[in-house]
Amino acid sequence: MTGRERPIVTLLTDFGEGSYVASVKGVLLSITRSIQIVDITHSLMMGDVGPAGYVLSNTSRYFPPGTIHLAVVDPGVGMDRLPLIVRADGHYYVGPDNGLFGDVLRTAVEVNAFHVREEKWLAERISPTFHGRDLFAPVAARLAGGVDPGDLGDEIATADLIPSPIPTPIRTRDELTGQVVWADSFGNLMTNLTQGMVEEWCGDDPYQVVLGWERIRNRIRTFQDTSKGNLAFLFGSWNTLEVVVSEGSAATRLGVSIGEPVRLERVVAG
Amino acid sequence: MTGRERPIVTLLTDFGEGSYVASVKGVLLSITRSIQIVDITHSLMMGDVGPAGYVLSNTSRYFPPGTIHLAVVDPGVGMDRLPLIVRADGHYYVGPDNGLFGDVLRTAVEVNAFHVREEKWLAERISPTFHGRDLFAPVAARLAGGVDPGDLGDEIATADLIPSPIPTPIRTRDELTGQVVWADSFGNLMTNLTQGMVEEWCGDDPYQVVLGWERIRNRIRTFQDTSKGNLAFLFGSWNTLEVVVSEGSAATRLGVSIGEPVRLERVVAG
C-alpha cells in the first residue's frame, strides 16, 4: 500500500442484520481512520465455517492486492485462541484459526501465516463473547495502518493451520464426488467441483450429475439456454459446477442444502 | 468531477443478501481505487425491471451530479448485448439496455446514450451468468476513473433505447389510470401517478382512488392526519400518489402488489 491510497478492509461474518457489524466498523475506524470498509456478507449460516470459507475465497479474489479481509464465523468464540493473520497472494486475512481460511490456503500460491500473541494489539477489555470487535478488528486495523504482520505476530507453518471442514472431492475412474458448498440467494447450488477438476477427470466424455433424487444431463452455458423451470447444470461465475433451475430455485426444487453430496458419473453410450 | 473529489458509484441490483454484490465492489475498486460506493438497494424482486427503474430514478436524483449509478436487474444475462451508458442531467447510468433506465429517460431533460462495444473495456474472461461483475462494473469503474463515455462507446439515439415496461398512465375526462409501481418496506403502495399529472387532470375537483376492492377518498398529508389502521392516500416523498394505511401495511390490507392498476375517478357531487 502506498501512503496515498486508502486501505480496504472487507467484512464477512455470520452476525446478521443487527448492529454488531457496526461496532466492528467503529473499532476499525477508531484505530485507522482512513480505512475504506466493504461488506462481503453477514447473512451466512451461524457458525458454519466451511461454506463461509468458500464464499470468502470466491469473493475476496476480486479485490485489489493489499486488501485486508476480516472474517468472523467463530462458533468457538471465548475459547483460548488468538487471532490468525494469513497473507495469501498479496491479500491479508484476519480471523479465527478454525478452518475459515481453508479454501483460501488451498488455492493460493504464496502463503504466510502469523499468530498474534501480544495483548497490546488487542482491545484493553476483551468481551469473551465478541472477539470480532475486541480481538480481530484491532488486528485488521493495525494491518490497514501499515503495520507488518511479522511485527504483529509470530510466523507459523501453514501446515499447522486447521484445514477447511469440507473434504476434498474424491475421484475414481467412473465417479467424481464433491458436495454442495453454497446456495446463493437465487437458489443456485454451488459445488466444490471446479471446471478444471471435472475436465481432468473425464476429458470430453459425457457424464451426468447426481444430486438428491435427480440425475441431470442438461448442461447449459446461460440461463437462457433452457426453458423456464428446467433443471440443469453449468460452470458458473465461481468457475465451479452449479446445479440450477432456469428462473427458479434449485435448492427448493431438489430440497437439498449445503453439505449434500454431489456425484458425477460417466454415462456409458448405448 | 474535479481531481480531488472521490467519484461516487451507487449500486442497485436484484442480487439479494449474498456475496455477489461484493464481487462487483471488488472489481470497481480494483480498477479505480478512489471510488466511494453507496448501495441503493439489492432486495428488488428478481428480474422485475419496471419497479427497479422507478426506485432508481426516484433515488438517484438525490445524489450529486457526476454520480455513476450501476444498475443490474437483468433477466437476459448471458444474451448477446453490450453495456449501455446513459448520461441524464449530469448523472451517469450503467447497465443492460432492457428498459431499466426508462423512467430516468422519461423524466430527464438532457440525455445521451452510448453502447460499449469494445471488449478491452470489459473483464478478460466474461462469465455468461455474471455480467454485473464482468461487463457492467468494469465500465462503471472506467467512468469513475474519468474516462469519457464517448471514449468508452458509440453514441446512439435515445429513441432506440428500450422503454420502461410500465405503461404511461391513461387519461380520459373522467378517469386517470396508472398502476402500483413499488411497495416500500412499510407496505405503502407507490403509483406512477405524479402530483402534477393528477392536478392537470382534475384541478381542484374531488376524486376517489380505486385500488383492488377499495374506493378511497381519505386524502391525508401526514400519517398523523388519520387514525391508526385507516386506509388513505397521499402524495408522498417521491411526489407521487401513494395508498397507505396509518401505522400499518396497505399492501397487506388490500392484498395487492406491484403491477395492480390504480384508477382515479371524478366524484360527482350530489
Place this chain on the structure above:
Amino acid sequence: MTGRERPIVTLLTDFGEGSYVASVKGVLLSITRSIQIVDITHSLMMGDVGPAGYVLSNTSRYFPPGTIHLAVVDPGVGMDRLPLIVRADGHYYVGPDNGLFGDVLRTAVEVNAFHVREEKWLAERISPTFHGRDLFAPVAARLAGGVDPGDLGDEIATADLIPSPIPTPIRTRDELTGQVVWADSFGNLMTNLTQGMVEEWCGDDPYQVVLGWERIRNRIRTFQDTSKGNLAFLFGSWNTLEVVVSEGSAATRLGVSIGEPVRLERVVAG
C-alpha cells in the same frame, strides 16, 4: 475534526431494506462530499424508539470522537417539531426529539443539546412523510462539513429533552427489576441491567434471573461454558445482563420479546 480527516456519519433507522436509506445518503453526499457513511442498522422495529436508543448508545460509543450519528426512528414524522442535535462526550447525534437519544443522555458525562429552528438548514421542499431525508440529513451534513452546532441551532437545556420511554430499573433490597431492551439476531435477550447495577445491588450474594416462566441460575462467561441448548445468563458485549441459549435462541425458547420485565431475586441459602 481536522481538515484532513473525512468526517464519519453513521445511520440508524427503521427504514428496512428499501431505497429510502440511499436517498438519505445521497443528500448527505450532495451537501458534504467527503462524508464517510457507515450503517449501524436499518432493521429496527418500526417506530420503536426505546430499543433503537439502546442499540444506538451501545454501538455509537465504538466510533471515534467527532462522529455524527444520524438516527431516525420517528413515529411522529410530519408533526411540527424540528431537528435535535445532541453533543455527548465528543459525539454528535442528529434526529427527532422523541426519546431516541435517552440512553445516550443517561450515560454521557458532558452533554449539550440544540434545536434547529432556521429553515435555511433544511431541504427547500420538505416532504411531510420523509423528514430523515429532508430535515435530519441536511443538518447532519452541515455538522459533517464543520458547521458548529451552535451556529445551526439554539442551545436548550438537556433537562427539557424527552427521556427514553424505557423506565429505569427498580431496586429493592431483595429484587432488581429491569426489562428486555433488545433481542439480537442470534436470539440473545439483552436487558437494561448493567453489570455495575447488579454488583451494586447484591455484591457477591447469589441471585437468580426470572424471565417469562423461567428461573435461571446458570451464569456463564462464554457460550462454551454450558452445553448446547442450555438456558443461561451472562454479562455480554454491551456489559449488560443477557439471557441466552447456548447455540440457540433465547427469544424463541422463552417466547418473550422486547419490553418483557426481567427480575433478579436474591437466592436464600438453605
